[in-house]
Amino acid sequence: MSKNPAQFNEVNFLPEDPFFETVAGRVIRWALTAGRYLVIFTELIVIISFATRFKLDVERTNLNNSIAQKVAIIESYGNVEKQFKSIQNRITYFKEVSQHKVNTDFFLYLNRVIPSGVKIDKLVITEDRVSASGIAPSQTKLNILITNLKRSDKFSQVSLGKIEKNAKTQEIEFRFNATINHAKTDNKN
Numbered sequence: 001m002s003k004n005p006a007q008f009n010e011v012n013f014l015p016e017d018p019f020f021e022t023v024a025g026r027v028i029r030w031a032l033t034a035g036r037y038l039v040i041f042t043e044l045i046v047i048i049s050f051a052t053r054f055k056l057d058v059e060r061t062n063l064n065n066s067i068a069q070k071v072a073i074i075e076s077y078g079n080v081e082k083q084f085k086s087i088q089n090r091i092t093y094f095k096e097v098s099q100h101k102v103n104t105d106f107f108l109y110l111n112r113v114i115p116s117g118v119k120i121d122k123l124v125i126t127e128d129r130v131s132a133s134g135i136a137p138s139q140t141k142l143n144i145l146i147t148n149l150k151r152s153d154k155f156s157q158v159s160l161g162k163i164e165k166n167a168k169t170q171e172i173e174f175r176f177n178a179t180i181n182h183a184k185t186d187n188k189n
Contacts, residue, residue: 106154106180113148115141125180130155133162133175142172154181 019025106125114120118141120134136142142163149158161175 109152109154113145113152115144115148117141118145128180130178130180131175133173135166136172136174139172142174146176149176149178155179156181 017025020029110123110130117137118134120132122131122133124131136145146158146160149155155178157177157179159177161177162173164173165171166173
């Protein structure tokens with residue numbers, strides 16, 4: 001026997017389909033191989049989109065929480081701002097009042113002129129005028145007040161602006177104006 005190495009021939013147990021040699025067969029083969037890559041690429045994009053969505057949801061939640069905290073902080077300063085503006089208004093009013101020197105004896109005199117039971121709700125004193133509004137328990141008390149103001153040498157041109165009777169309480173709401181006589185108010189009475 002001779003020692004020749006065995007030679008093997010290639011044996012193909014799956015013969016090539018002649019369909020894949022046609023144009024339609026080549027197109028289908030290309031579509032199947034390229035389509036596989038297209039499907040894989042599309043799946044990668046979908047997976048990346050889901051991962052990105054979760055990341056963006058977390059960021060959005062964090063931003064919403066941050067905004068809610070900042071809104072709460074700003075709202076908490078709302079009362080401070082209101083109080084600050086109120087104090088500023090009072091300081092401005094005090095500065096205006098302190099610039100106009102009001103004779104405190106004038107208030108004592110008004111207290112003596114106003115009969116008991118008459119309540120003054122609003123009192124405005126300017127350099128030359130007094131305006132007041134209030135409530136008198138009866139017509140008699142209102143008459144006494146007006147008479148006292150007209151007889152006073154510290155007031156002139158006393159006029160009533162409003163007189164209304166409250167139907168429920170039977171009290172009389174009034175408003176009066178009077179001119180201040182400066183020469184008389186400087187003297188103490």
